[in-house]
Amino acid sequence: MTFRVAIAGLHMECATFLPHVTARDVFEAGTVRGARLFETFRNSNTVTGGFLKVLDASGAEIVPLLHADGGAAGLADQDAVAKYRQEIVDGLRAQAGAFDGLLLHLHGAMVTQDELDPDARTLDAIRAAVGPDLPIMVAIDYHANLDAASIAGATAAFGYRYSPHIDMGATGERAARCLLKTLAGEIRPAMAIARPGLILPSIFSATDLEPLKRLVDKARRHSVEHAGYTDVSLFAGFAYADVPNCGMSVVAVVDGTTQDALALAEELANDVTRYRDALSAPAPVYDLSEGIEKALDIARTADRPVVLLEHADRANDSTHGLRALLELEGPARVAVPFLWDPAAVTTAVAAGEGAEVALDLGGHSAPMAGGPVPVVARVDAVRRDLTYRGTGAMRAGSEVRLGDTVLLDVEGIKISVTSLSQSAIDFDPFLQFGLDPVAFDIVLLRSKTHFRAAWQGFAAEIIIVDTPDYGPADISSLPYRYAPIPERTLKG
Ligand SMILES: [Zn+2]
Structure with a gap:
């Protein structure tokens, strides 16, 4: 059976303490539409490259919508984000009923002047447009700030395992494989998130540093060694976005119940909590x-x-x-x-x-x-x-x-x-x-x-x-307003 899969992306990492707002023209310079997605992303270590690799190999019919990228800077302009969000929603509505699933690429640490979790709003808007049953698999940056509401609109969420992000393509592949298995009726994914209560400065989010390295490896092993379908993502969070869900998180996707997923996510989140002092000072500064x-x-x-x-x-x-x-x-x-x-x-x-x-x-x-x-x-x-x-x-x-x-x-x-x-x-x-x-x-x-x-x-x-x-590295000096207080009291 040939599946028809839409792909889209809206991506920016926002350090909210920077004074400048990234406007639409900057996004537009990093925006690719329609069939141009193929030539831009095929054979590259990008999430969309990973989507395409798996979809191409499966013979799926691909509906390429839009990939907008504002890079990494200060706040994303609300108007620009709203327009790209609407463009994705309109693209999906125009083809309503003509595709079986959606693969989406978000960063997870975007912030606008008006929205503290615009990625959640994007997922919600898409979900409202396509209805409750269409599978939406989302691939997210390892530096995402997430809570349950952030990913409520998704069927399943997948994060890069490593920083350096050498596996952005592989993450897109994980999301795409999960979508195809779901569409084929092989699995019924359930997802849960746990938050260990730790904000990690980016400099210490390198996955070659211990003890982070062994926690990342544990998440990977859960995913490859588990008997049934399991995928566990450890997110480092993004310390420089001042938002209520700032901090680390763990997302588990299983072919089972939400309780099964939650147990896995909480197990790894507890490991993070146990190592919080060592995670907060893994290298001299x-x-x-x-x-x-x-x-x-x-x-x-x-x-x-x-x-x-x-x-x-x-x-x-x-x-x-x-x-x-x-x-x-x-x-x-x-x-x-x-x-x-x-x-x-x-x-x-x-x-x-x-x-x-x-x-x-x-x-x-x-x-x-x-x-x-x-x-x-x-x-x-x-x-x-x-x-x-x-x-x-x-x-x-x-x-x-x-x-x-x-x-x-x-x-x-x-x-x-x-x-x-x-x-x-x-x-x-x-x-x-x-x-x-x-x-x-x-x-x-x-x-x-x-x-x-x-x-x-x-x-x-x-x-x-x-x-x-x-x-x-010392995040205690930052003028946070929204980030959860217990999670930002570490010396860094
Ligand atoms: Zn990142």
Whole structure:
């Protein structure tokens, strides 16, 4: 029997303490409609790529609606989100009765000016449009903030298991397989959620860090070793979205009863609660000057670069680290990949390769981003409208769009500056400019966990520094209004 399956997505991660709202034009630049979904997502490590892989193999007929992506920044604009939500609902209504199920991709940490859980509203609106019986399987980011209401509109929910998100495609496949089994009458999924009561800063949500690693592995083992159909997702939550359901959660999907699912979810949630102190401090965090000193010390004898991690940056343009590195005297070879500053790029492009330009570099996005650094830079390379397919494990096959991009040399520090905000997580930022990562002593990154797929095991050392920015490791300093109080009292 051939099933007809609709696919859609509405995706953004919102750090609500950032002052700017992401408007529709930004979403629109990351939006794909109709049959264009096929060429954009097939053979990529994306949720939609995973949907397509399983549906293609099954011979299902696919109804591609819309995938809108606002990236990761501050609040999502309410009007924009409402329009995309309506577009999905209208697309489903237009084909009412003509499809058997829906596969949906949401982030789970979207917030608008008016809605604290817009992903829940999207699911509810879709459910209202398609009726109570149509199977809706949703794939959600590991950094989702969820409670029972968030996923009430879904038949079953699936989260990425890992951060770095090397399994976004695999998560889409899990959701798609569950949908096909359900449509074939092989299973009747029941779902439950448990919340252990812990808000984890993103920097500590890396699934290679213990004890998180063993909890993530337990969720995976539940899913693959259980006799019947079982799928357990552990969600790290997103500490920088100030919402009532901020924090970790566990979702279990079983071919059985809601009570069966709840028992599984609660078992893993209890493990999280038991390890909460260790989960909240799994790696050392240094202040900036201490971290740089340590990095220089290691770099003196290392044959590979030290990663200095300015992880509290939420907009890829913070300058706390860059400013401190420019003040260094001595021979350290430093790389600063993917600093976001479209105005600086425009100036550098106009000056051309080989020119010297005076720039106020970075730090424009928000007051706590460190402010612009006045520099005189040599323009080493200009790349107009730079777009490429990622080669790292997480971005494998995915389109990475940077807009006009330049490589600058500022007092020997190599800085690639982008027009579109994109975090540097793998070796592509070096390869795109013909640079060899091994040629540097210190590489300043702004990633939280995703860099580990390329850099853990490669870097001589990973040094986490906390800066006075929007995504600190010490979340007790954040001006929360909505996040549950008992869950944010940990030292972080
Ligand atoms: Zn994530």
